[in-house]
Amino acid sequence: MIAISGGLDSVLLTHLCHNLKLNISLAHCNFNLRGNESDADEDFVLQLAEDLELEVFIESFDTETFAEDHKLSTQMAARTLRYHWFEELAEQLHFDYVLTAHHADDNLETFLINLSRGTGLDGLTGIPEINGKIVRPLLSFSRETIESYAVQNNIKWREDSSNASTKYLRNKLRHDVIPVLKEMNSQLLQNFKQTQDHLQDSKLIIKDSIDKVLETVITKISEHEIHFSIQKIKELSNPKVYLYEILKEYHFTEWQDITDLLNAQTGKQVFSSSHGLLKNRGELILFRNTIEEHAEAIAISEEDKNIKTALGYLVFELTNQINASNNATIYVDKDLLKYPLTVRKWVKGDYFYPFGMENKKKLSKFFKDEKLSMLEKENIWLLCSHNEVVWIMNHRADNRFKITNNTQYILKISLQNEI
Structure with a gap:
C-alpha cells in the first residue's frame, strides 16, 4: 500500500512501483484543511488510480476537531490520524508493507527540528528506512533528484500551497535554512547521511550496554510488572541516563521525576500515557497504566x-x-x-x-x-x-x-x- 498525497514524492513513488509491476494499492487521506484544494488533491489521486488501473482507498478526516479534542497541533493530529488509518488498512486487508515517500531532505528537516527542540540520540538518527511494516524506499534520494526525474519523465503532480508558507517550522527550515547550508556545503546531504550512519552505530553499542545492565538491575519480571533494583541502578555510572534508555519506550516524559523516585518515599509514582512507575521499598516497579474493565462490584x-x-x-x-x-x-x-x-x-x-x-x-x-x-x-x-x-x-x-x-x-x- 502506498501512502499518496498527490504531491511530487508520493506520485513519483507510485509510478516507480507501477513500472516495476509491484502489486500495489493507494491510500489517500483528505484532512479537509485546505477547502477546495484538499478535494482537488483527492480527485487527482482518484484519476491517477484510474489511469494506472490501481485500487485506491480514500479516507476523509475532521482534522481540526480531532486536534482540538486531543489537544494536538494540526500537524500532529494529521500525522496521528494518517498512521492509525494506515495500520488499520494494513491489518484488515493483509498488506505486507506500507510505503511512504519520505526522502533525504525530509530526513534532514526532521533532524534539525528535533535538534532545535532538544532531543536524545533517537531524535538525531532521523526517520527509519524500515519500521515494522512502514518502509520508505526514497529515503536516500534528495528532493532535487526526485523532481528532476519527475520532470524528465513527464510525471504530473499536485502542489500543496501550504508548503510555501513559512508559518510552520519545517517549512521555514526547508525554505530559509537548508538552502543556506547547501550553499555553504554542496555535499551537505551526503555528509549528513554519514553522520547518521555513525549515530546508528553508536545506538547499537548503547543497546548492547543496556542489555547487559538490564541483566543486573531487573529483579523480577511477570506478565504485568517489571521490578528494578534501586541499589543496582544507583551503582551505575549515570543512573539518570540509564533510566532514560531503559524506560524511554514506555512513553515517559518527566525524567527528573523518575530520577527523584530513586530517593523518594515508598508509594511515590510517576505516570506516562501508557505506564506507571512505582517506588516500593528498594525497588522501582513498572506497570501498565490501564483503565480497569471491572471497577464496579x-x-x-x-x-x-x-x-x-x-x-x-x-x-x-x-x-x-x-x-x-x-x-x-x-x-x-x-x-x-x-x-x-x-x-x-x-x-x-x-x-x-x-x-x-x-x-x-x-x-x-x-x-x-x-x-x-x-x-x-x-x-x-x-x-x-x-x-x-x-x-x-x-x-x-x-x-x-x-x-x-x-x-x-x-x-x-x-x-x-x-x-
Missing part, C-alpha cells in the same frame, strides 16, 4: 458457573474431591454462602478471618505482613458473601467458610486465565 447468582473479572475468569463447580488449595483455588462449604455473592475492590476497614485462624485480621494488616506493594494492594479484589470476605482473590481464603465434617456440598472456586 460484580453480582454473582447461584446459577452462575463462570464470571469474568479484572483478575480473570472466576469459575464455580461442585465437587466431591478436595485437592491441595493454592492462591488461585479455594474450597468452601456451599451452604454457608449467601447469594448473590459479590466481587469488589477492598476498602479501608475490611477484615477477614484468615484460613486456619480463629481471630479476625484487618486486610491492611494482612497486606503489610505479606509485604504487598502499593500497586499490588490496588489490584486486590474480594469475593464476598453478604459483605463477609470469602476470599482475598489470588491470596487467602476466609476460615468462616471452610470445609468441615458437616459439609454436604463442596464448592470449588478458582481463578482461570481462560475457560
Whole structure:
C-alpha cells in the first residue's frame, strides 16, 4: 500500500512501483484543511488510480476537531490520524508493507527540528528506512533528484500551497535554512547521511550496554510488572541516563521525576500515557497504566458457573474431591454462602478471618505482613458473601467458610486465565 498525497514524492513513488509491476494499492487521506484544494488533491489521486488501473482507498478526516479534542497541533493530529488509518488498512486487508515517500531532505528537516527542540540520540538518527511494516524506499534520494526525474519523465503532480508558507517550522527550515547550508556545503546531504550512519552505530553499542545492565538491575519480571533494583541502578555510572534508555519506550516524559523516585518515599509514582512507575521499598516497579474493565462490584447468582473479572475468569463447580488449595483455588462449604455473592475492590476497614485462624485480621494488616506493594494492594479484589470476605482473590481464603465434617456440598472456586 502506498501512502499518496498527490504531491511530487508520493506520485513519483507510485509510478516507480507501477513500472516495476509491484502489486500495489493507494491510500489517500483528505484532512479537509485546505477547502477546495484538499478535494482537488483527492480527485487527482482518484484519476491517477484510474489511469494506472490501481485500487485506491480514500479516507476523509475532521482534522481540526480531532486536534482540538486531543489537544494536538494540526500537524500532529494529521500525522496521528494518517498512521492509525494506515495500520488499520494494513491489518484488515493483509498488506505486507506500507510505503511512504519520505526522502533525504525530509530526513534532514526532521533532524534539525528535533535538534532545535532538544532531543536524545533517537531524535538525531532521523526517520527509519524500515519500521515494522512502514518502509520508505526514497529515503536516500534528495528532493532535487526526485523532481528532476519527475520532470524528465513527464510525471504530473499536485502542489500543496501550504508548503510555501513559512508559518510552520519545517517549512521555514526547508525554505530559509537548508538552502543556506547547501550553499555553504554542496555535499551537505551526503555528509549528513554519514553522520547518521555513525549515530546508528553508536545506538547499537548503547543497546548492547543496556542489555547487559538490564541483566543486573531487573529483579523480577511477570506478565504485568517489571521490578528494578534501586541499589543496582544507583551503582551505575549515570543512573539518570540509564533510566532514560531503559524506560524511554514506555512513553515517559518527566525524567527528573523518575530520577527523584530513586530517593523518594515508598508509594511515590510517576505516570506516562501508557505506564506507571512505582517506588516500593528498594525497588522501582513498572506497570501498565490501564483503565480497569471491572471497577464496579460484580453480582454473582447461584446459577452462575463462570464470571469474568479484572483478575480473570472466576469459575464455580461442585465437587466431591478436595485437592491441595493454592492462591488461585479455594474450597468452601456451599451452604454457608449467601447469594448473590459479590466481587469488589477492598476498602479501608475490611477484615477477614484468615484460613486456619480463629481471630479476625484487618486486610491492611494482612497486606503489610505479606509485604504487598502499593500497586499490588490496588489490584486486590474480594469475593464476598453478604459483605463477609470469602476470599482475598489470588491470596487467602476466609476460615468462616471452610470445609468441615458437616459439609454436604463442596464448592470449588478458582481463578482461570481462560475457560
